[in-house]
Every structure is written in structure tokens, then in C-alpha cells.
Amino acid sequence: MIVDAHQHFWDPETADYPWLTDDLRRRYGPEHLEPLLRRHGVDGTVVVQARHSLDETRELLALDAPFVLGVVGWVDLTGDVAAQLADLEGSLVGVRHQVHDEPDAAWLLRDDVQRGLAAVGEAGLAYDLLVRARELPAAVETARRHPGIRFVLDHVAKRPPDDGAWAEGVAALAELPNVACKLSGLFTETDPAGTVERALRWFGPGRCMFGSDWPVCLPACEYGDALALVADDEDVPSGTAIRTYRLAA
Secondary structure, X not given: OOEEEEEXXXXXXXXXXXXOOHHHOOOEOXXXXXXXXXXXXXXXXXXXXXXXXXXXXXXXXOOOOOOEEEEEEOOOOOOOHHHHHHOOOOOEEXXXXXXXXXXXXXXXXXXXXXXXXXXXHXXXXXXXXXXXXXXXXXXXXXXXXXXXXOEEEHHHHOOOOOOHHHHHHHHHHHOOOOEEEXXXXXXXXXXXXXXXXXXXXXXXXXXXXXXXXXXXXXXXXXHHHHHHOOOOOOHHHHHHHHHXXXXXX
């Protein structure tokens, strides 16, 4: 079995995605991804939020796409997280916030955000860490404070060319047993194959999972290129994602 643990849908005609580049500014929906999944033998996916919007989370949860096994959505971590989650229906398996876009590198350590993360954990959901090297120290401290939350490091924290601080931070996260790592979004960053090798060494295949980052990956690679980059160990293609997100696969 193969699970793509990280893909997106969006339509810039109906919502604002400020980070979209011109080559990605078009609609991408289930009908565009499904043929690629069939072609490459991918059995299911986890669709991930692309903007800070409860409306988008509701839309993803309401998708009529049998291959979508779960949704990593967005909630306002600075607000009443329990109330927001109670208002959501569907296969929500995790929460994510675009932390690397926050001006404050220590945003995750704010008291209100920490309370929100605790509520995510109490709901039994995973939390995706979308961070770069600058935010890794706060991510490490957050994962240490919440050993009961299943954290997932997206895109191996987007390895930069000058990767000393990145390597130190990712290796520190890997020392924490409640953190898994997505081998995703690599073709848009530095040395994809080398990053996979280091992530597998740090986390082990039992805490690494495949994610295509489709369609963000398309300017840099084809869907099959992202899949071919990951290891053949059964944990990376599916097992880690199923366990971490508690997917009903």
C-alpha cells in the first residue's frame, strides 16, 4: 500500500492564496490528482490545508474523493480550539499553521498558541510543523513540552543551502519520539536525495513518511519523481502515515 501523506487542492478563483506563484495560480482538484494516483499505484492521500481558513478546512472535510483518507486542516490556535474542532465534521486527522510565515520566530511558544496545541492533543489529533531553520528551536521546545502530541515535521523543515542550523534543529527534533518526518516538498529545496538520506538516518524509516507536496512540486518535478525518491521500506510509503495520522486505511 502507498499513502501520499501530503497533497493540496485549491482554486484561486474562489479564495485567496497569497503565497501562490504564477505557475501554480490555477485550480487543482481531485479530478486532476486521481489519474496520477492510479498511474503510480497510490492508494490514498492526506490532503493538507493551504490557507489560514476554517472555511477551507470545512471544504476539505466535505470533499467527495474516496482516495482522501484524512484532512490536516487549520484552526486558530490562538482562539478556542476545542469549540472550533467541535464545529468540524469529517475525517480531520491533524492541524497545521504556516508558522514559517509568522514574523515572530518563537510564535509556537506563545502562551495562547501553547494552549491551542494542548487542545489539539486532547482531541487526539496530530500537529504538522511547517517550519524552517529559523523556527526549529521553538519547534523542538514545543515538542518537548507536549510529549503526548504526535508532531509531524513537514518537508524536513525545507533544507537551505547553508544547512548548519537546519541540521542541528532537525536532528534535535529526531531525538524526540513523538515527532515524525515527511519526506515531502524536497525538489523545491536543496539536495533532495541527500535530505532523504539524512532524514532516514535521523528519524529511521519507522518515523518517516512519503508526501508528494502535489501540486506545489510541479514546477520542479513530476509526481512520479517525488515517489521514486523515498525508500522502499513499507513504513515510509504507508505505515508511518497510517500510524501517525491514525488513518482508517
